[in-house]
């Protein structure tokens with residue numbers, strides 16, 4: 284039997300969820316299909332003078348809202364099907380967190396580690412040129428962001444190439460997000476996905492009845508957590524989770540994994556890894572035989588934040604966590620999903636829990652269109668108003684606040700404060716909507732199906748507003 288592709292897997296979950304919605308079959312088909320795919324192949328000159336043909340794709344899954352939005356990955360095995368699957372997940376993710384975009388994803392088939400910075404720059408700029416030529420990029424058309432193998436550096440090259448091809452376009456910087464700050468980026472984007480994951484987990488852990496049904500006490504504080512992958516998502520998630528009072532009992536990276544049931548100090552582990560080149564042999568911790576073994580450690584919450592397809596039918600029966608928060612995209616196979624659901628483990632799906640990145644990318648796009656930093660207009664005004672309130676309180680109570688208390692009470696919000704606040708509101712509201720959908724559908728429905736149903740319902744509303752679907 285041929286292996287089921289990633290796209291088939293996504294569509295299979297879609298079909299399962301769709302069967303719980305009662306929407307018209309043609310409308311469901313319109314929501315499911317990929318609306319447009321562009322493929323390119325272009326020659327690139329390597330630093331040694333040789334020529335190479337590079338292939339790339341950009342899929343726009345859903346045009347129900349524009350622009351479309353999604354990352355660009357540089358990976359040796361990327362292909363059209365994978366990009367289409369990831370674009371579909373972006374449509375559902377944006378719908379769940381009320382980000383008014385359709386989903387998209389791009390990919391270039393290269394192993395970025397085998398190319399110099401100047402070669403990567405030539406590839407990124409040429410790919411952007413192709414996107415511009417085919418109308419697959421623009422503030423109102425399609426807005427890329429980083430993904431596997433790309434970073435703010437590539438986003439700066441994309442913004443620069445786009446701007447130079449569209450001279451005088453006032454909103455040009457809004458053509459791509461997660462740019463460096465000086466190129467129109469936003470404060471708080473780097474840590475957004477990890478911080479969003481923390482807000483989501485904290486909200487879930489505050490649900491007493493849900494936690495009780497999982498055999499856990501209410502609250503994130505004291506929960507034992509294992510994190511796989513200490514990159515952008517995993518590191519920041521671990522950082523905020525630990526600040527929230529949970530205990531990091533296991534950490535896994537490419538080279539190996541470590542465990543300590545009394546807790547691991549994240550910053551000390553990171554410093555040890557920097558100094559020795561490895562997580563292993565961290566003082567007081569136990570080395571695990573295989574890095575994948577970390578997923579099976581005794582813990583309450585597992586955060587896979589490295590790669591796809593980590594939790595499979597093979598290891599799912601041995602996973603001890605009660606909650607799995609999918610920091611990575613697609614870390615759990617559908618077979619593993621079924622096993623975990625049967626075993627009463629709650630999987631908090633990627634399309635919700637790692638949506639912090641696209642949420643803050645949306646804020647960056649808004650900032651670029653507004654041409655003003657969030658908080659610039661009102662921060663000082665608020666501080667003056669709060670200051671008058673503090674003085675009035677002092678006058679009424681006869682108590683004098685210290686300088687530090689006064690500063691704290693009268694602080695106005697800067698850009699990072701507002702970004703965090705918007706992200707928190709988004710993650711909390713979205714979880715409440717998923718919980719409500721799950722409650723409506725019944726307990727046998729898992730979190731992933733509930734999240735898909737919510738997304739389908741929201742996209743269906745946009746299409747119904749067109750007046751062509753029943």
Ligand code: NAD
Pocket residue numbers: 430431432476511512513514515516517535536537574588589590591610611612613637638640641
């Ligand atoms: P990253 O490259 O910054 O981090 C990934 C980390 O995982 C690296 O430190 C890497 O060494 C480690 N890793 C690789 N193989 C491993 C293995 N076998 N075991 C343990 N660790 C391993 O990437 P990222 O941006 O943190 O993305 C991680 C995942 O999260 C991806 O699936 C990505 O699609 C998803 N994601 C990222 C964002 C974002 O904003 N960065 C948003 C949503 C989803």
